[in-house]
Amino acid sequence: MVQFAKGHGTRNDFVLLTDPDDREPLDVEQVRHLTDRRGGIGGDGVLRAVRGGHVPGWDGDPDAWFMDYRNADGSIAEMCGNGVRVFARYLVEEGLVPAGTTRIPIGTRAGLRVADLLPDGRVRVWMGRPEASGEPVRVTLGERSWPAAAVDVGNPHAVVLLDSAAQVAELDLTRAPAWEPASMFPAGVNVEFIAPAGEGRVTMRVHERGVGETESCGTGTVAAATAAATAAGRNEGTWTVTVPGGEVEVELAGGEAWLTGPAAIVARGVLEWPGGPGRPDGGAT
Numbered sequence: 001m002v003q004f005a006k007g008h009g010t011r012n013d014f015v016l017l018t019d020p021d022d023r024e025p026l027d028v029e030q031v032r033h034l035t036d037r038r039g040g041i042g043g044d045g046v047l048r049a050v051r052g053g054h055v056p057g058w059d060g061d062p063d064a065w066f067m068d069y070r071n072a073d074g075s076i077a078e079m080c081g082n083g084v085r086v087f088a089r090y091l092v093e094e095g096l097v098p099a100g101t102t103r104i105p106i107g108t109r110a111g112l113r114v115a116d117l118l119p120d121g122r123v124r125v126w127m128g129r130p131e132a133s134g135e136p137v138r139v140t141l142g143e144r145s146w147p148a149a150a151v152d153v154g155n156p157h158a159v160v161l162l163d164s165a166a167q168v169a170e171l172d173l174t175r176a177p178a179w180e181p182a183s184m185f186p187a188g189v190n191v192e193f194i195a196p197a198g199e200g201r202v203t204m205r206v207h208e209r210g211v212g213e214t215e216s217c218g219t220g221t222v223a224a225a226t227a228a229a230t231a232a233g234r235n236e237g238t239w240t241v242t243v244p245g246g247e248v249e250v251e252l253a254g255g256e257a258w259l260t261g262p263a264a265i266v267a268r269g270v271l272e273w274p275g276g277p278g279r280p281d282g283g284a285t
C-alpha cells in the first residue's frame with residue numbers, strides 16, 4: 001500500500017509520494033504502474049519527496065527536500081520544471097515545510113532550485129542557467145526535418161522554430177522525433193516545436209523523452225524562450241509560452257531563467273500494489 005497525491009502544472013501531471021528516509025525506492029515497473037492511466041493512477045511522471053541526505057551524489061543541505069523525478073517509462077531525468085512547481089505545492093499542502101513558508105529550496109539531479117509561492121497562487125522557480133550550445137542539430141518527424149537549437153536546462157532539449165502556430169498544431173506527435181547527429185543527445189532529448197505568437201509570446205508543443213507528447217513541459221518552455229530570444233537577438237526579457245495545457249511565463253535575465261506558472265494538487269489516495277498480499281495482479285503493466 002502506498003499513500004499518494006496527484007497533481008499537475010498546466011496539465012503536465014504527476015503522482016507524488018513521500019519517502020523522507022528513502023525506505024522505498026521505486027523500480028521501473030513500479031513507476032510504470034503508478035503512471036499507467038488505466039491500470040494505475042496515471043501521470044506523465046512520478047515525484048518522490050526524499051530528504052537530500054539520503055540521495056547518493058547530493059552534496060547540498062542533507063535536510064533539503066529532494067525531488068526524485070521519474071518519467072512515465074521509469075527513466076530518470078535530471079529536472080522537471082512543471083514538476084518542481086507541483087512539488088513545492090505538495091510540500092506545503094502536506095505540511096512537509098513549516099506553516100507560512102513561501103520560499104522552498106528543492107534539490108534536483110540538475111542541482112538546487114528555489115521555488116517561491118506567489119500571492120496570486122502561482123509558483124515561480126529559479127531554473128538556473130539555460131545553455132544554448134549553438135551546435136547544429138537536425139530534428140526529423142516522419143518525412144520532414146528542420147534545424148533545431150540545442151538547449152540544456154539541466155535536462156536536454158532540441159527546439160524547432162516554425163513560422164506559425166498552425167504549423168505547430170498540424171504536427172503528428174504520436175511519433176517520436178529523431179535527431180542528427182545521434183551523438184548530440186546520447187541519453188535522449190525532449191523536442192519542442194515552437195512558433196511566434198506576438199511580441200514576447202510563443203506557442204509550443206513538446207514530445208518528451210521518456211513520456212511522449214505531453215500538454216506541457218516546464219524545462220521545455222525555458223528552452224523555447226531561450227531559443228526564441230536567441231533568434232530574436234535579445235537574450236533578456238519575459239516570454240509567455242502557450243502550451244496545450246495552459247500558459248507559463250519565462251523570465252530571462254543575466255543568463256539565468258525563472259519559470260512561473262500554476263501548480264495544483266487535485267487528489268489524494270491509497271494505492272494497492274498489484275500482486276501485493278492477497279491481491280491478484282489484475283493484468284498489471
Ligand SMILES: N[C@@H](CCC[C@H](N)C(=O)O)C(=O)O
Nearest residue numbers: 077080081082155217218219
Ligand atoms: N515535464 C518536465 C520534464 C520532464 C523530464 C523530461 N521528460 C526529460 O526526460 O528530460 C518539465 O516540466 O520540465
